[in-house]
Amino acid sequence: MAYFLRKALDTFWSPTVWLPPNTxxxxxxxxxxxxxxxxxxxxxxxxxxxxxxxxxxxxxxxxxxxxxxxxxxGIKNSRPKKAPPNPVLEKAYSQSKKWKHKQIQGLAKQLDMTERQVERWLRLRKGQNKPxxxxxxxxxxxxxxxxxxxxxxxxxxxxxxxxxxxxxxxxxxxxxxxxxxxxxxxxxxxxxxxxxxxxxxxxxxxxxxxxxxxxxxxxxxxxxxxxxxxxxxxxxxxxxxxxxxxxxxxxxxxxxxxxxxxxxxxxxxxxxxxxxxxxxxxxxxxxxxxxxxxxxxxxxxxxxxxxxxxxxxxxxxxxxxxxxxxxxxxxxxxxxxGQMEGDIRSSSEDYSVDSNNSNSVQNHTKSE
Known part of the structure; x- marks a missing residue:
């Protein structure tokens, strides 16, 4: 094994690859x-x-x-508000951080919540990990x-x-x-x-x-x-x-x-x-x-x-x-x-939902 490793290194670092001719x-x-x-x-x-x-x-x-x-x-060190504990929503969130409108509808019916409440929970859950x-x-x-x-x-x-x-x-x-x-x-x-x-x-x-x-x-x-x-x-x-x-x-x-x-x-x-x-x-x-x-x-x-x-x-x-x-x-x-609204390197905690529902959160990107 050591022989083949040495052979591979010698081949990789061959002076004919890395140096001008005759060097x-x-x-x-x-x-x-x-x-x-x-x-x-x-x-x-x-x-x-x-x-x-x-x-x-x-x-x-x-x-x-x-x-x-x-x-x-005056810069605040406060942490974002945490989403209330909800095992069902937490499980769905762990599987996918981007929920479609149909998924939101299904979760709302399953938990006897409104779609707006589910969307708000999602916003809070995604925001609570932000620095x-x-x-x-x-x-x-x-x-x-x-x-x-x-x-x-x-x-x-x-x-x-x-x-x-x-x-x-x-x-x-x-x-x-x-x-x-x-x-x-x-x-x-x-x-x-x-x-x-x-x-x-x-x-x-x-x-x-x-x-x-x-x-x-x-x-x-x-x-x-x-x-x-x-x-x-x-x-x-x-x-x-x-x-x-x-x-x-x-x-x-x-x-x-x-x-x-x-x-x-x-x-x-x-x-x-x-x-x-x-x-x-x-x-x-x-x-x-x-x-x-x-x-x-x-x-x-x-x-x-x-x-x-x-x-x-x-x-x-x-x-x-x-x-x-x-x-x-x-x-x-x-x-x-009228002003610089974002950053070329935005946060990865972005999310979107289906815009067909007038109550859904519109597709957007949250800047840092």
């Missing part, structure tokens, strides 16, 4: 050169324990900073703080790097490029954060795009790990800083909404929308992916990993397009309503 793993090993400091794959274990340190830091900040600030500006506004405010505050720090840190260290101003520098002397200490820290901190998100996502506010976000986190981690091992950290650092920019304003807009500052929320959300479109569906495909798919093969001999990296980047782009559609939908609805 071996020994050529880019940390000890291969005294002049060039290649990335050390053994350091990829560091972000995993650091992710739990980051989760602890988040807990302390939420408890001793974000929550007190939220309470001081308080303060909990959501704290979650967004943590993310806003991290993205702000990460973006400022990334721009600061990249400002003096040649590849920020000329992306073709990402491939100069590849794969023999030294990993600067500041880029080392940028990668380690970023990977720690995304590892922490993979854990906290199962405990945070549940949203409709839960699995899209999970795929996004995994794809990001895989890209960072592979770019570290193969020494394409230069393009990786550009992808990271590009992604942090708009996220600051998304989290800030949600914080403003939960705080009751609707006009501030509208302004921040407008800035976020513009930045998102510019960075995620503008710069990312037409600067980053264009360079990695069109320009890079002209400067570096073609090798199979080229397709792997570009496929992962395209997965991120597909997710960006999906979220851009949701953002524009929010903008359209907001213009009609």
């Amino acid at each position: 071996t793993w020994a050529d880019i090993a940390p000890e291969s050169s005294t002049e060039i400091q290649h990335a050390d794959h053994r350091h990829l274990w560091y972000p995993i324990p650091l992710a739990f340190v980051m989760l602890l830091l988040r807990y302390l900040l939420e408890k001793y900073w974000f929550a007190p600030v939220g309470l001081s500006i 308080s506004t303060l909990t959501k405010f704290c979650e967004n505050s943590w993310r806003c703080l991290y993205y702000t720090f990460s973006f400022i840190f990334g721009i600061t260290i990249l400002w003096s790097k040649s590849w920020l101003w000329d992306i073709n520098e990402c491939w100069k002397d590849f794969p023999h490029q030294s990993l600067p200490n500041d880029i080392w820290w940028y990668y380690i901190i970023s990977m720690s954060f995304y590892w922490s998100l993979c854990v906290s996502q199962f405990f945070d506010v549940k949203r409709k795009d839960f699995w899209q976000m999970f795929i996004h986190h995994i794809a990001t981690i895989v890209l960072m790990v592979l770019s570290w091992i193969v020494n394409v950290f230069r393009i990786g650092s550009l992808v990271l800083v590009l992604h942090d920019c708009a996220d600051i304003f998304l989290e800030g807009a949600k914080m403003a909404k939960y705080s009751g500052y609707q006009k501030v929320c509208d302004v921040i959300f407008a800035i976020f929308t513009v930045l998102w479109i510019i960075t995620r569906v503008g710069i990312f495909p037409f600067w980053i992916i264009y360079n990695t798919s069109i320009k890079a093969p002209q400067m570096v001999p073609m090798f199979p990993a080229y397709y792997i990296f570009n496929s992962l980047l395209c997965i991120l782009l597909v997710l960006h397009i999906f979220w851009t559609y949701l953002i524009l939908k929010i903008v359209y609805n907001s213009l009609n309503a």
Whole structure:
């Protein structure tokens, strides 16, 4: 068994797949050169324990900073009203959280209740598991703080790097490029954060795009790990800083909404929308992916990993397009309503019933 596992790993990590022609793993090993400091794959274990340190830091900040600030500006920590105990309705709810009109009619007759009473029970039951506004405010505050720090840190260290101003520098002397200490820290901190998100996502506010976000986190981690091992950290650092920019304003807009500052929320959300479109569906495909798919093969001999990296980047782009559609939908609805009414990542506790009954709850989506 060990033999076959070793054989599979050797095949997967074949230098003919991951490295340019006539290059071996020994050529880019940390000890291969005294002049060039290649990335050390053994350091990829560091972000995993650091992710739990980051989760602890988040807990302390939420408890001793974000929550007190939220309470001081009037954000409530009250829990939604619970649905009255009802074994029959609870059993039906456990089987399906989305009830059709016929099912509501049947339950109403079975329990000698009106359809409106059954619908009200369903609303309360679905709402009782939702987190308080303060909990959501704290979650967004943590993310806003991290993205702000990460973006400022990334721009600061990249400002003096040649590849920020000329992306073709990402491939100069590849794969023999030294990993600067500041880029080392940028990668380690970023990977720690995304590892922490993979854990906290199962405990945070549940949203409709839960699995899209999970795929996004995994794809990001895989890209960072592979770019570290193969020494394409230069393009990786550009992808990271590009992604942090708009996220600051998304989290800030949600914080403003939960705080009751609707006009501030509208302004921040407008800035976020513009930045998102510019960075995620503008710069990312037409600067980053264009360079990695069109320009890079002209400067570096073609090798199979080229397709792997570009496929992962395209997965991120597909997710960006999906979220851009949701953002524009929010903008359209907001213009009609006169204010930003929702969030591109709405709660997964949505439900609908058949709209043929005038007494039924109309199909809708509850925002966070």
